[in-house]
Amino acid sequence: GAVVSQHPSWVICKSGTSVKIECRSLDFQATTMFWYRQFPKQSLMLMATSNEGSKATYEQGVEKDKFLINHASLTLSTLTVTSAHPEDSSFYICSANVPNTEAFFGQGTRLTVV
Amino acid sequence: QKEVEQNSGPLSVPEGAIASLNCTYSDRVSQSFFWYRQYSGKSPELIMSIYSNGDKEDGRFTAQLNKASQYVSLLIRDSQPSDSATYLCAVKVNAGNMLTFGGGTRLMVKP
Numbered sequence: 447g448a449v450v451s452q453h454p455s456w457v458i459c460k461s462g463t464s465v466k467i468e469c470r471s472l473d474f475q476a477t478t479m480f481w482y483r484q485f486p487k488q489s490l491m492l493m494a495t496s497n498e499g500s501k502a503t504y505e506q507g508v509e510k511d512k513f514l515i516n517h518a519s520l521t522l523s524t525l526t527v528t529s530a531h532p533e534d535s536s537f538y539i540c541s542a543n544v545p546n547t548e549a550f551f552g553q554g555t556r557l558t559v560v
Numbered sequence: 561q562k563e564v565e566q567n568s569g570p571l572s573v574p575e576g577a578i579a580s581l582n583c584t585y586s587d588r589v590s591q592s593f594f595w596y597r598q599y600s601g602k603s604p605e606l607i608m609s610i611y612s613n614g615d616k617e618d619g620r621f622t623a624q625l626n627k628a629s630q631y632v633s634l635l636i637r638d639s640q641p642s643d644s645a646t647y648l649c650a651v652k653v654n655a656g657n658m659l660t661f662g663g664g665t666r667l668m669v670k671p
Contacts, residue, residue, distance in 0.1 A: 490604070548606050
């Protein structure tokens with residue numbers, strides 16, 4: 447099946463710094479990628495839809511200036527958590543769909559802000 | 561009403577039994593249905609996909625879809641402790657659209 451690679455798998459950063467997470471589709475082109483956040487023992491929460499060559503679409507309640515999404519190519523989307531705070535600590539997961547099939551998920555990034 | 565609903569569980573079954581996981585959805589025009597398994601601290605992995613009414617079997621897993629009643633289920637035969645995980649039901653309305661996930665059902669298979 448299709449492969450989506452997410453990097454890094456875990457990161458620890460200091461409060462106030464920014465962290466960039468990369469999501470790559472390795473063997474297919476993804477015009478759309480999705481970013482999710484998952485807190486412990488909770489379900490996936492869609493944060494935003496990343497569209498290649500255009501602005502991301504953010505879900506209600508997600509601050510677009512805090513969670514910067516860039517989808518500059520058909521195989522790469524990045525999520526930057528700016529001025530991270532401890533409450534941003536979470537598991538961030540990206541996914542991409544091959545048209546007419548299922549979504550493929552990256553490995554996830556465990557972000558800890560200290 | 562949530563778009564995709566699942567019982568959060570935990571659903572506890574003994575090893576070797578059949579685990580039955582259910583999911584209902586609200587959008588009648590939904591076309592594609594998926595079951596994902598998520599182990600703690602890991603990202604979801606696809607278990608089954610189903611697109612038409614009826615049953616679809618793959619090894620120990622059987623997905624069942626009933627569009628008239630708007631439910632999709634997953635049966636796991638001969639449950640193993642390694643099946644213990646959270647199972648996410650996902651629905652896609654049409655091609656290219658995002659998936660809408662249920663809250664997940666936590667399954668515990670006890671030896």
